Amino acid sequence: MSAALETRRQDELLAVLRGAQPSAAVRLAEQGERLGRGLAAYRANAATIAARSLVAAYPTLHALVGEDDFAALARALWRHSPPIRGDLAQWGGDLAEFIEAERDLDPWPYLADCARLDALVMRCESAxxxxxxxxxxxxxxxxxxxxxxxxxxxxxxxxxxxxxxxxxxxxxxxxxxxxxxxxxxxxxxxxxxxxxxxxxxxxxxxxxxxxxxxxxxxxxxxxxxxxxxxxxxxxxxxxxxxxxxxxxxxxxxxxxxxxxxxxxxxxxxxxx
Incomplete structure (x- = not known):
């Protein structure tokens, strides 16, 4: 499978996980009730996968808020702006803006800029x-x-x-x-x-x-x-x-x- 087709397949699979109907391009092995159970399992685990993908990108923020609160933050971001690409490494770039908009985090106003600095460290190393x-x-x-x-x-x-x-x-x-x-x-x-x-x-x-x-x-x-x-x-x-x-x-x-x-x-x- 070409890289372009694989990227398209991953993107459409993410759309299915968000609730869209699967298309022929996804080519899922399971169908019917088994497909429904499988997708439900994937959706249930999506928040965990999201949190893991963000830990590497935002280590300072992770250390500041702790494991449980960071996982909750990742779940909230997933619900607010789920990934639109198959590569989860490309997801989470709007985390700082999401933190600023969360009124529950107002007592810690430095968190958003700490997230921005984490993101810039990663951008520097990947430039x-x-x-x-x-x-x-x-x-x-x-x-x-x-x-x-x-x-x-x-x-x-x-x-x-x-x-x-x-x-x-x-x-x-x-x-x-x-x-x-x-x-x-x-x-x-x-x-x-x-x-x-x-x-x-x-x-x-x-x-x-x-x-x-x-x-x-x-x-x-x-x-x-x-x-x-x-x-x-x-x-x-x-x-x-x-x-x-x-x-x-x-x-x-x-x-x-x-x-x-x-x-x-x-x-x-x-x-x-």
Whole structure:
């Protein structure tokens, strides 16, 4: 069976699981009463499958809310927006927005952004490969700032949050490595996250690869505004204006080369 036909079969099977009548394309082995019982079993287990598919994508959120509440959240999301593709790895991208709309979760307003950061970590690690095009940086000396743009690597992700999402992520990542809150350095990480939450401190976050793994960096507001402008494709002059007078371009350029954030410089064709 071709990949396209298999994808179609999976998509139609999901439609059947949501209640649609099976078509010839699904080619189910069972029919009649046996088919009905089988579909009922699949539907009954759908929430469990949904929860398992989300745990890998949202490990920080899973750690924050716990096994039972995370499973309940997955079941609620499944009912609200069931998958439309056969690949469950592609489902759950709207979890953060779903959390924000759930009034029962209002006492924990940081959960949605923690989910967003989890999603950006996965997006970073699955992004297309690219490396610094070092020769293109010669354009920095050859072009005026309004005739040039800088491009971040496709794997680089940005998030500005009113909550200390990077601190929370770091604490739970330490816990995932086998330490609990009573041991150092996990105790230090959890204490720092709690202090930041109690203070209502926000964090601007950049996610970038180190090798094949995503690393979460906290950046200052000037650097964040600068990189956000770069991601929009703004000319260098506009990005500098967005960053403000406190922005240190040379310091950022050095750090971006050390941390592998920068992809290339591009000349802007004003006649295009």
């Amino acid at each position: 297309a490969d690219a490396v610094l095009e070092r020769d293109s940086l010669a354009l920095l000396a050859e072009r005026a700032p309004d005739e040039l743009r800088l491009c971040l690597l496709p794997s680089v992700q940005l998030l500005s949050s009113a909550w200390p999402v990077a601190s929370v992520h770091a604490a739970h990542r330490q816990g995932a490595q086998g330490d609990d809150e009573r041991t150092a350095p996990a105790a230090v990480a959890f204490a720092a996250a709690r202090r930041a939450l109690d203070a209502g401190r926000g964090e601007a976050v950049l996610v970038a690869r180190s090798g094949w793994r995503a690393v979460v960096h906290v950046v200052d507001p000037c650097d964040f505004a600068w990189m956000q402008s770069l991601q929009r494709g703004d000319p260098l002059a506009d990005a500098l204006a967005a960053a403000g007078d406190a922005f240190d371009f040379n310091a950022w350029l050095m750090r971006s080369l050390q941390q592998a954030w920068l992809w290339r410089a591009e000349a802007i064709d004003r006649e295009a």
